Amino acid sequence: EVQLVESGxxxxxxxxxxxxxxxxxxxxxxxxxxNWVRQAPGKGLExxxxxxxxxxxxxxxxxxxxxxxISRDNAKNSLYLQMNSLxxxxxxxxxxxxxxxxxxxxxxxxxxxxxxxxx
Amino acid sequence: SYELTQPLSVSVxxxxxxxxxxxxxxxxxxxxxxxxxxxxxxxxxxxxxDSNRPSGIPERFSGSNSGNTATLTISRAQAGDEADYYCQxxxxxxxxxxxxxxxxxx
Numbered sequence: 001e002v003q004l005v006e007s008g009x010x011x012x013x014x015x016x017x018x019x020x021x022x023x024x025x026x027x028x029x030x031x032x033x034x035n036w037v038r039q040a041p042g043k044g045l046e047x048x049x050x051x052x053x054x055x056x057x058x059x060x061x062x063x064x065x066x067x068x069x070i071s072r073d074n075a076k077n078s079l080y081l082q083m084n085s086l087x088x089x090x091x092x093x094x095x096x097x098x099x100x101x102x103x104x105x106x107x108x109x110x111x112x113x114x115x116x117x118x119x
Numbered sequence: 120s121y122e123l124t125q126p127l128s129v130s131v132x133x134x135x136x137x138x139x140x141x142x143x144x145x146x147x148x149x150x151x152x153x154x155x156x157x158x159x160x161x162x163x164x165x166x167x168x169d170s171n172r173p174s175g176i177p178e179r180f181s182g183s184n185s186g187n188t189a190t191l192t193i194s195r196a197q198a199g200d201e202a203d204y205y206c207q208x209x210x211x212x213x214x215x216x217x218x219x220x221x222x223x224x225x
Binding site: 037045097 | 120150152154156161162163164167168173203205207208209212213214215216217218219
């Protein structure tokens, strides 16, 4: 059974940093691309970042470019999102999601982890 | 940047057919994916690449895509289909989601 489990969310002050993790199991992690998608309270889905299976290709949404860094460790079946210079508008539930390719669908999602940026 | 436009809400009578549209410039040339999200839950893929259903998704869910509009069709709507629905495409190194449509089953 495919499982994606996010962790690392919490309350952080504006300007602070946080590192999210996504632990994958039930599939060959190194064969799949991965993504982070977020959802602000009461709002819609917003794509955040993409990383290819080998980490050779990485994309970011303009709203996080230069502040967030996506990475993965295929030996540990884990995906990460390093979030720096956090702003109030980064408050959201952050989901990791699996995809076959850069323009592929997101066929499995984690349950999400809540990040709250507030003083 | 590319934009996807969805109606804020759609209502359908129990057992009838609901259609949720997703508008975008020449969206017919792109692969459109659809997700269902119920309150407090993660999104679930219901249609991929315009009209394909993942395993476990009822045949009542179907999709089409042509010109400037993609459509998610839910036949014989059930109370359990009440949810938010999002379309999604990939454009210029960016994944784009529609704003979401709240489906109400009356």
